[in-house]
Amino acid sequence: MISRVYRATLFALYQLCIVTGIVAMPLAIAARQAGITLPIHRLIDTVETAYDATQP
Template sequence: MKSRVYRATLFALYQLCIVIGIVAMPLAIAARQAGLTLPIHRVLANVEEAYEATQP
């Protein structure tokens, strides 16, 4: 049962990270033009790895 809750939580977190990445796109474009990068891709990759590791 805990495994299902953990997997569902990771899935929700993964989806939330995707939404945050989409919403932050204009900010990321402006930051890139200023010479900065936002680490959203790293957060998304880490959450994706954790979610995929829970798959049976």
């Protein structure tokens, strides 16, 4: 039961990270033009790896 809750929580977190990345896209484009890179891709990769590890 706990693994179901954990998996559902990770899935929700993964979806939230993707939405955050999409919403932050204009900010990321502006930051990149200024020479700054936002590490949103690392956050998404980390959460995706954790979620994939819970798959049976």
